[in-house]
Amino acid sequence: xxxxxxxxxCNYEGIHSRELSPHRPLAATMVGGRYRLLDFALSSMxxxxxxxxxxxxxxxxxxxLDHIGAGKPxxxxxxxxxxxxxxxxxxxxxxxxxKFLMADLQRNVEILExxxxxxxxxxxxxxxxxxxxxxxxDKTADLQADICLIYKNIKGISADEASGQVLTLAADxxxxxxxMNPDAAGSKEPRPWFIDAFVIKRSLLLKMTDGYSGHGNMDxxxxxxxxxxxxxxxxxEHKGYLGRVESLxxxxxxxxxxLNHGVRHELFLGENKIFTKxxxxxxxxxxxxxxxxDSIIAGGCxxxxxxxxxxxxxxxxxxxxxxxxxxxxxxxxxxxxDSILENVILDKYTYITDRSQIKGKAEEPLLILDRRMKLIxxxxxxxxx
Amino acid sequence: MPKKEMIAMLLAGGQGSRLECLTRNIAKPAVSFGGKxxxxxxxxxxxxxxxxxxxxVLTQYKPFLLHSYVGIxxxxxxxxxxxxxxxxxxxxxxxxxxxYQGTADAIYRNLDYIEQYDPEYVxxxxxxxxxxxxxxxxxxxHKTQKADVTxxxxxxxxxxxxRFGIVVTDAQNRIKKFVEKPKAPESNLASMGIYIFNxxxxxxxxxxxxxxxxxxxxxxxxxxxxLMTQKRKLAAYRFQGYWKDVGTIESYYDANMDLLAxxxxxxxxxxxxxxYTNSGIYPPHYVGxxxxxxxxxxxNGCTILGEVIHSILGFGVYVGEGTRxxxxxxxxxxxxxxxxxxxxxxxxxxTIIRPYCTIGVKxxxxxxxxxxxxxxxHSEIMEDTQLEEGKILYRPxxx
Numbered sequence: 001x002x003x004x005x006x007x008x009x010c011n012y013e014g015i016h017s018r019e020l021s022p023h024r025p026l027a028a029t030m031v032g033g034r035y036r037l038l039d040f041a042l043s044s045m046x047x048x049x050x051x052x053x054x055x056x057x058x059x060x061x062x063x064x065l066d067h068i069g070a071g072k073p074x075x076x077x078x079x080x081x082x083x084x085x086x087x088x089x090x091x092x093x094x095x096x097x098x099k100f101l102m103a104d105l106q107r108n109v110e111i112l113e114x115x116x117x118x119x120x121x122x123x124x125x126x127x128x129x130x131x132x133x134x135x136x137x138d139k140t141a142d143l144q145a146d147i148c149l150i151y152k153n154i155k156g157i158s159a160d161e162a163s164g165q166v167l168t169l170a171a172d173x174x175x176x177x178x179x180m181n182p183d184a185a186g187s188k189e190p191r192p193w194f195i196d197a198f199v200i201k202r203s204l205l206l207k208m209t210d211g212y213s214g215h216g217n218m219d220x221x222x223x224x225x226x227x228x229x230x231x232x233x234x235x236x237e238h239k240g241y242l243g244r245v246e247s248l249x250x251x252x253x254x255x256x257x258x259l260n261h262g263v264r265h266e267l268f269l270g271e272n273k274i275f276t277k278x279x280x281x282x283x284x285x286x287x288x289x290x291x292x293x294d295s296i297i298a299g300g301c302x303x304x305x306x307x308x309x310x311x312x313x314x315x316x317x318x319x320x321x322x323x324x325x326x327x328x329x330x331x332x333x334x335x336x337x338d339s340i341l342e343n344v345i346l347d348k349y350t351y352i353t354d355r356s357q358i359k360g361k362a363e364e365p366l367l368i369l370d371r372r373m374k375l376i377x378x379x380x381x382x383x384x385x
Numbered sequence: 386m387p388k389k390e391m392i393a394m395l396l397a398g399g400q401g402s403r404l405e406c407l408t409r410n411i412a413k414p415a416v417s418f419g420g421k422x423x424x425x426x427x428x429x430x431x432x433x434x435x436x437x438x439x440x441x442v443l444t445q446y447k448p449f450l451l452h453s454y455v456g457i458x459x460x461x462x463x464x465x466x467x468x469x470x471x472x473x474x475x476x477x478x479x480x481x482x483x484x485y486q487g488t489a490d491a492i493y494r495n496l497d498y499i500e501q502y503d504p505e506y507v508x509x510x511x512x513x514x515x516x517x518x519x520x521x522x523x524x525x526x527h528k529t530q531k532a533d534v535t536x537x538x539x540x541x542x543x544x545x546x547x548r549f550g551i552v553v554t555d556a557q558n559r560i561k562k563f564v565e566k567p568k569a570p571e572s573n574l575a576s577m578g579i580y581i582f583n584x585x586x587x588x589x590x591x592x593x594x595x596x597x598x599x600x601x602x603x604x605x606x607x608x609x610x611x612l613m614t615q616k617r618k619l620a621a622y623r624f625q626g627y628w629k630d631v632g633t634i635e636s637y638y639d640a641n642m643d644l645l646a647x648x649x650x651x652x653x654x655x656x657x658x659x660x661y662t663n664s665g666i667y668p669p670h671y672v673g674x675x676x677x678x679x680x681x682x683x684x685n686g687c688t689i690l691g692e693v694i695h696s697i698l699g700f701g702v703y704v705g706e707g708t709r710x711x712x713x714x715x716x717x718x719x720x721x722x723x724x725x726x727x728x729x730x731x732x733x734x735x736t737i738i739r740p741y742c743t744i745g746v747k748x749x750x751x752x753x754x755x756x757x758x759x760x761x762x763h764s765e766i767m768e769d770t771q772l773e774e775g776k777i778l779y780r781p782x783x784x
Contacts, residue, residue: 033669
């Protein structure tokens with residue numbers, strides 16, 4: 001593998017991403033029982049041999065710093081390279097909808113200047129994927145391209161993805177155009193959707209930060225599109241799974257996709273693992289009356305009720321008689337006796353009282369932010385002290 | 386090196402031969418326990434939770450897995466510049482060298498290691514018990530007793546007392562008598578193999594013991610009796626709580642199954658101090674559409690398509706469709722393929738059981754070790770195999 005560096009832009013807020021959580025950035029959103037969205041891009045880079053990675057932070061970045069720490073779970077606590085936290089520059093309206101804000105790079109240009117590598121892998125932070133970037137870098141170098149955009153052929157699209165970009169490709173794979181916000185109705189044929197990850201020459205990226213010094217609110221992909229005639233832009237097809245979290249609905253879908261055997265194997269059980277921050281939890285305990293089917297369950301849970309087509313995060317308690325169906329239950333939540341939950345997403349520390357009944361719609365799951373378990377935990381800690 | 390008040394020396398070199406095939410290729414402290422842990426996790430976590438930041442781990446028998454598992458102690462927050470975890474294998478010096486001859490010899494040979502920290506006290510523990518204990522409370526007791534040595538003791542049933550080192554104390558908890566494995570025990574206070582020594586006393590005792598030609602170089606057999614005859618002050622610290630030796634197949638099995646009790650005496654969910662472990666990278670476990678799981682512990686990375694009843698599953702275990710697992714312990718990464726029936730069995734790490742096998746078949750004879758079947762790590766059981774209960778299946782060795 002050629003020596004390359006990585007940049008992950010977490011300073012991204014989509015039109016709908018606030019639906020998920022008002023207090024947590026998209027990159028730190030919890031998926032799949034024990035991961036945060038950022039883990040997928042980060043692990044993909046690490047598994048591709050990248051040992052120097054910059055993470056551009058959004059406005060409320062406490063949870064991201066807490067999660068990454070010194071980068072140990074990704075083997076990024078190193079003397080040479082490692083993880084670099086790059087403070088995001090502009091927030092709110094200025095950057096909304098922008099995935100790769102030029103101002104963020106300009107503010108952190110040192111990471112590019114101090115490096116000596118030829119290529120940089122740039123990725124967004126909201127994709128559920130396990131991508132090997134090595135062949136992408138190789139292709140870029142072999143064809144002596146300036147940029148290589150990664151795409152996936154997707155049939156039709158949901159309204160969420162309307163904010164994405166479709167590539168116009170020539171027969172030789174070179175990119176002729178990038179169509180911003182294409183018609184949501186789309187065509188029935190699969191179209192090459194840009195997956196928010198690309199390889200670019202470091203020298204070119206530096207030139208861009210200089211040349212667009214007065215245009216900090218531009219997205220790098222916009223700059224590429226404007227200069228598409230002058231640059232040698234290639235493409236690379238990602239054939240594996242891609243989930244993209246843009247809204248409550250796509251969040252729900254991405255989690256449910258993981259119940260699929262093939263997707264789970266590709267993401268988690270192959271040679272390249274998805275790394276994440278480790279917490280010390282005991283194994284999950286099933287009681288005498290537990291029933292579980294077609295579900296993903298993280299460590300430290302206590303299951304005494306019934307769960308079906310559900311994702312349980314760490315430390316969730318499901319009491320006897322409770323029935324949880326088609327739901328996502330985030331860490332340390334409590335589901336009281338004989339409660340019935342269907343099509344709901346419970347945020348961290350939610351407390352569901354005994355005999356509650358909460359049902360969302362299948363096409364529009366219900367999100368509950370409660371955090372009462374946090375108070376209960378605190379109370380317990382006080383007792384122990 | 387900065388001076389330390391107390392450092393720990395963890396004896397992890399024993400073979401644990403009574404665990405049969407489970408310890409044929411790995412040291413006992415490295416044997417998997419409770420799905421997520423290895424036996425040494427409990428002692429190491431106790432050290433960290435007691436505020437001890439310097440631990441010497443003495444290894445000898447088949448140490449490869451143990452060494453790679455423990456590493457530099459990162460998983461227990463013991464990777465530190467001013468102490469931390471050090472693996473201390475046997476070594477040679479200008480006078481020769483050789484294997485550790487006993488527990489006392491192992492510590493004697495590492496006197497220099499202890500010396501560099503110049504501690505007031507040395508805690509001697511082993512890596513083969515399941516318990517949670519705050520050693521700092523024991524140290525506080527040691528200080529108020531103004532003892533030379535404090536031995537941690539626990540009450541055991543009188544009937545089992547002859548298996549342990551038995552301590553007789555006076556009303557002030559001073560040890561009056563110490564007998565290793567007595568035929569006719571005079572009390573039911575058993576030594577837990579946990580000692581706090583004043584460093585000066587320990588050093589002198591080890592040097593004297595090494596010079597004695599007839600000594601077995603063992604703490605229980607030699608060092609403590611010697612100190613008794615020297616009229617040193619030995620105190621007994623009465624530990625209350627769960628403490629289990631997992632030295633035999635039966636006790637290992639029982640200690641695991643204890644975790645499944647409705648209100649376990651040792652509740653890994655209720656301990657307010659973490660039990661740290663060096664866990665691998667595994668996704669949450671997946672439970673299939675036809676799966677049934679009752680009264681069980683399941684660890685990350687498992688895929689369960691069949692039935693799991695009253696069992697413990699380690700990391701990355703696979704249970705195929707139509708398979709039923711009962712009263713069993715499946716160690717990390719083992720694979721039970723479809724349509725098998727596994728009863729009261731310990732299945733080794735990375736072992737594969739092919740389809741249509743029945744393991745733990747009941748017989749008319751009295752089975753050995755309470756009918757627990759054991760299959761060694763890295764074994765492969767061929768399709769349609771029937772294995773009787775109480776069997777210990779070793780992997781065939783390559784000539």
